[in-house]
Amino acid sequence: MNMSQKDDKKRIYQSKEWKLLRNAKRLANPLCERCLEMGKAAGVKEGWVRPVQVIHHKIPIETARNFEEMKQMAFKWDNLQSLCFKCHSEIHQQMKSRSKEGHKRASEAALERWINRHT
Numbered sequence: 451m452n453m454s455q456k457d458d459k460k461r462i463y464q465s466k467e468w469k470l471l472r473n474a475k476r477l478a479n480p481l482c483e484r485c486l487e488m489g490k491a492a493g494v495k496e497g498w499v500r501p502v503q504v505i506h507h508k509i510p511i512e513t514a515r516n517f518e519e520m521k522q523m524a525f526k527w528d529n530l531q532s533l534c535f536k537c538h539s540e541i542h543q544q545m546k547s548r549s550k551e552g553h554k555r556a557s558e559a560a561l562e563r564w565i566n567r568h569t
Contacts, residue, residue, distance in 0.1 A: 458517045462524045471525055472505045479532035484541070500534035506541065507531075509563075519565075 462468055485499040508529050514520035523529055533541070 455512055455520075458520050459512060462511065462521060468524065471527075471530075475505050475527070475530050475532055476502050481532070482534040482537050483532050484537035485534060500536065502532035503535045504533045504538040505530055506533045506538055 480502055481499045482502055489499060507523065508531050509523060511520045511523045514523050
């Protein structure tokens with residue numbers, strides 16, 4: 451990520467619009483969505499699921515080609531996921547465990563799918 455992208459990302463995360471959306475997502479999904487999915491898949495009843503601590507972008511906004519595209523991705527409700535710190539960390543560890551080329555291809559493919567759905 452270049453310096454301009456870092457600045458753009460910072461502008462988004464410091465914006466009032468982002469803070470309002472993040473809070474709305476927390477209210478709509480107060481429990482970690484990944485914990486819930488894993489629990490359902492394992493047949494575990496509720497009770498062990500952790501509360502939301504992070505609002506995560508399923509498709510990283512830094513994969514956008516420009517600031518306008520980054521804003522669209524950042525504020526798209528369907529691109530948000532309520533997560534606990536543990537699940538958020540695991541997702542990012544999985545992303546880092548891929549080879550640099552593999553991660554780049556996966557990010558480009560995800561961005562292409564997003565563009566096709568929203569343009």
